[in-house]
Amino acid sequence: SAVxxxxxxxxxxxxxxxxxxxxxxxxxxxxxxxxxxxxxxxxTLIATANQGSEATYESGFVIDKFPISRPNLTFSTLTxxxxxxxxxxxxxxxxxxxxxxLFFGEGSRxxxx
Amino acid sequence: xxxxxxxxxPLSVPEGAIVSxxxxxxxxxxxxxxxxxxxxxxxxxxxxxxxxxGNKEDGRFTAQVDKSSKYISLFIRDSQPSDSATYLCxxxxxxxxxxxxxxxxxxxxxx
Numbered sequence: 001s002a003v004x005x006x007x008x009x010x011x012x013x014x015x016x017x018x019x020x021x022x023x024x025x026x027x028x029x030x031x032x033x034x035x036x037x038x039x040x041x042x043x044t045l046i047a048t049a050n051q052g053s054e055a056t057y058e059s060g061f062v063i064d065k066f067p068i069s070r071p072n073l074t075f076s077t078l079t080x081x082x083x084x085x086x087x088x089x090x091x092x093x094x095x096x097x098x099x100x101x102l103f104f105g106e107g108s109r110x111x112x113x
Numbered sequence: 114x115x116x117x118x119x120x121x122x123p124l125s126v127p128e129g130a131i132v133s134x135x136x137x138x139x140x141x142x143x144x145x146x147x148x149x150x151x152x153x154x155x156x157x158x159x160x161x162x163x164x165x166x167g168n169k170e171d172g173r174f175t176a177q178v179d180k181s182s183k184y185i186s187l188f189i190r191d192s193q194p195s196d197s198a199t200y201l202c203x204x205x206x207x208x209x210x211x212x213x214x215x216x217x218x219x220x221x222x223x224x
Contacts, residue, residue, distance in 0.1 A: 004156075031210055040121065043157070043201070043214040092156055101147070102203075102212055104156035 002027055002095050004105035012111045013083055020079045021108045023093030028073035031096035034066070037107070038089045046091075049076050083112045116140050119202055119215030128224050132189040136202035136215045139183065143204040143213075146178050148187045151199045151217065160200075161187065192222045 003026040013019050023032065034046040047055045047068055055068040069077045080087050093105040119136045126132055134148075145164055149157035161176040163169045169176045175188040185204070189196055199217040 006156075033210070040216065042115075042117070042216050043203075043212075045211060048210060096210055101159055101162050103159060104149075106156045107154075109154070 002029060002097060002103045004093055004095060004103060006093050006105035006108050008108055009106060010109040010111075012113060014113055015084055017083055018079055018081045019083065019110060020077050021091055021093070023076045023078070023105055025074045025095055029095040029097065030073070032070060032076045033094045033096065033102070034068065034076075034078045035092040035094060035104075036089045037092060043092065046078070080110065083110075085112045088112045114139060116213050117202065117204060117215045120218055121216050123219040123221055125221045125223065126192055128192060128194060128222055130192050130222070132192050132196070132220060132222075134187040134189075134200050134202075134218050134220070136185050136204075137183055138185075138204060138213075140204075140206065140213075141180075141183065142206040144207045145205045146176070146185050147203040147212070148174075148176055149201040149203060149214075151201060153198075157201055189220075192220075194222050194224055197221050 005024045007022045032049045035043045037043050045058050046061045047057045049055045049068045049070040051070050067079045088111050090107045092107045094102050117138045148161040150160050151157045163176050166178050166180045173190045177186040199219045201217040202215040203212045205212050
């Protein structure tokens with residue numbers, strides 16, 4: 001398994017600002033993923049962040065809105081840019097391991113006013 | 114049509130009951146099936162992981178996959194109030210990192 005720490009755990013932000021969420025893993029992992037969880041909806045994959053390459057974004061998500069960094073095998077950040085109330089959600093970092101299982105952080109609960 | 118369908122509940126049962134949670138899916142390429150448990154204000158926690166069809170048991174939990182019907186189930190025996198959480202099914206195709214999640218079923222086990 002993997003222990004994943006996310007910061008911040010929650011934040012309240014003003015419209016038009018940006019917030020960067022950090023994800024730290026206690027072991028080296030190749031695959032890291034960022035998900036969004038909106039009330040009453042499925043977890044939706046935003047992008048896959050593999051170290052040494054550009055993040056791969058899913059349909060409906062773009063790099064200008066959700067820039068991602070992956071400087072090493074234990075750390076990643078997701079920035080939510082130019083926020084609007086529609087961006088209010090829980091953002092989750094997850095890592096994949098060799099067995100194919102996926103482990104999640106506690107999530108970052110974002111409220112945009 | 115969503116790729117994965119899951120009844121959102123809530124499902125309310127008395128302590129000691131057998132709970133059945135289910136998901137249906139449309140993509141016949143799905144090979145890996147998972148169940149996650151998510152407590153309020155926490156991240157999802159992997160409960161069960163199965164490959165292809167069949168059953169897998171782990172303590173009070175049994176995961177069942179029927180690929181012919183595109184139907185998966187999670188059974189919880191002797192349910193406890195501590196089992197109260199949202200249960201999410203998730204699945205992926207072979208040779209892909211992408212997991213597709215159901216919306217989750219909220220379970221409440223009352224004493």
